Amino acid sequence: MKQTQRHDAIIDLVRQQGYVSTEELVEHFAVSPQTIRRDLNDLAEQNKIHRHHGGAALPSSSVNAAYNDRKVMWSEAKARIAARVASQIPDGSTLFIDIGTTPEAVAHALLNHKDLRIVTNNLNVATLYSAKDDCRLFLAGGEVRARDGGIMGEATLDFISQFRLDYGILGISGIDMDGSLLEFDYHEARTKRAIIENSRCVMLVTDHSKFGRNAMVNLGKMDLIHYMFTDKQPPDSVKSIIDKYDVHLELC
Numbered sequence: 001m002k003q004t005q006r007h008d009a010i011i012d013l014v015r016q017q018g019y020v021s022t023e024e025l026v027e028h029f030a031v032s033p034q035t036i037r038r039d040l041n042d043l044a045e046q047n048k049i050h051r052h053h054g055g056a057a058l059p060s061s062s063v064n065a066a067y068n069d070r071k072v073m074w075s076e077a078k079a080r081i082a083a084r085v086a087s088q089i090p091d092g093s094t095l096f097i098d099i100g101t102t103p104e105a106v107a108h109a110l111l112n113h114k115d116l117r118i119v120t121n122n123l124n125v126a127t128l129y130s131a132k133d134d135c136r137l138f139l140a141g142g143e144v145r146a147r148d149g150g151i152m153g154e155a156t157l158d159f160i161s162q163f164r165l166d167y168g169i170l171g172i173s174g175i176d177m178d179g180s181l182l183e184f185d186y187h188e189a190r191t192k193r194a195i196i197e198n199s200r201c202v203m204l205v206t207d208h209s210k211f212g213r214n215a216m217v218n219l220g221k222m223d224l225i226h227y228m229f230t231d232k233q234p235p236d237s238v239k240s241i242i243d244k245y246d247v248h249l250e251l252c
Contacts, residue, residue: 001029003039006029006031006039007039007042007043007048009029010025010039010040010043010049010056011043011048011049013025013028014049014056014057019052019055019056019057019208019209019210019211019212019213020055020056021054021055021235022036022037022040022054022055024055025039025040025055025056040055040056043056044056050214052177052212054177054212054235054236054237055212055235056212057174057212057213057214075105077207077208077231077252078101078102078105078205078207079105079109080231080252081102081105081106081205081206081207081229081230081231081252082102082105082106082108082109082205083109083252084229084250084252085106085109085169085203085205085229086106086109086110086113089110089113089167091113091114091115091116092114092115092116093113093116093117093166093167094116094117094118094119094163094165094166094167095116095117095118095119095165095166095167095168095169095199096118096119096120096160096163096165096167096168096169096195096198096199097118097119097120097122097125097169098120098121098122098168098169098170098171098191098192098195099121099122099145099148099149099150099151099152099171099188099191100122100170100171100172101171102171102205102206102207103122103125103169103170103171103205104122104124104125104128105205106169106205107120107122107124107125107128107129108128111128111129111132113135114134114135115134115135116135116136117135117136117138117165118135118136118137118138119138119140119159119160119163119165120137120138120139120140121139121140121142121150121151121152121156121159121160121191122149122150122151123139123144123149123150123151124148124149126139127149138163139151140155140156140159140160141155141156141159142154142155142156142159150188152185152187152188152190152191153187156191156194157190157191157194160191160194160195160198161194161197161198163198164198164200165198165199165200166199166200166201167199167200167201167202167203168195168196168198168199168201168202168203169203169205170192170195170196170202170203170204170205170225171204171205171206172192172204172206172210172219173210173213173215174210174212174213174214174215175206175210175211175212175213175234175238176212176214177211177212177235177237177238178237178241179221179222179237179238179241179242179244179245180218180219180220180221181204181218181219181220181221181222181224181225182213182214182215182216182217182218182219183215183217183219184215184216184217185217186217188217189217189218189219192219193219193220196220196224196225201226201227202224202225202226202227203225203226203227203228203229204225204227204228204229205229205230206228206229206230207230207231207232208230208231208232208234211234211235211238212235221241221245222241222242222244222245222247223245223247225247226247226248227247227248227249227250228242228247228248228249228250229250229252230249230250230251230252231251231252232251233251234249
């Protein structure tokens with residue numbers, strides 16, 4: 001394969017996955033690590049990728065992918081994550097369910113549970129549970145974001161702060177290599193922080209594409225969460241932070 005063809009293929013993989021490691025690329029293209037590193041450096045200089053030690057991610061730090069695109073990306077992995085989370089939440093629990101495609105997958109996986117009390121700022125989750133008569137649903141007020149049904153704003157924060165629930169089911173836009181939890185939207189980050197502060201147990205649900213993915217708003221460090229559910233082993237630098245803060249890692 002010519003270098004230009006390999007460059008195009010690398011960009012396609014990064015777009016599909018959000019993040020790819022050097023090891024994955026070496027195996028995929030059957031070339032040396034030195035060749036992949038040169039490729040990544042070339043692409044980073046052209047601002048076509050964001051270079052990380054150990055891999056590459058999407059270049060943009062300000063705009064998230066379209067909701068429908070994110071919904072189909074890694075859908076099998078998200079279903080496995082959701083099933084594992086649902087298996088650990090007993091009937092009768094109280095929980096927040098956040099904005100995002102992976103929290104929505106968890107909501108689907110919980111449909112057979114009984115006597116749940118759910119607080120959400122996700123219009124899609126509210127629609128899913130509105131006809132379930134053995135569940136109590138509380139929908140936050142605020143401004144509805146048309147592209148994905150997320151609800152945010154000062155009214156949302158005030159509403160969430162009135163509760164103290166067993167579980168907070170959170171998605172995330174990116175996890176930096178130093179373990180920082182990242183979001184594209186400042187208001188969404190504030191909403192997640194409110195959910196964290198009012199949950200006894202915080203469960204972060206994320207597929208592997210979020211490792212090393214760049215986003216501009218820093219939600220906080222890994223010590224904010226209790227559990228991380230994901231589909232692949234995190235990069236070594238992220239894993240060391242997970243271990244440092246004694247976060248329980250579940251590979252699904």
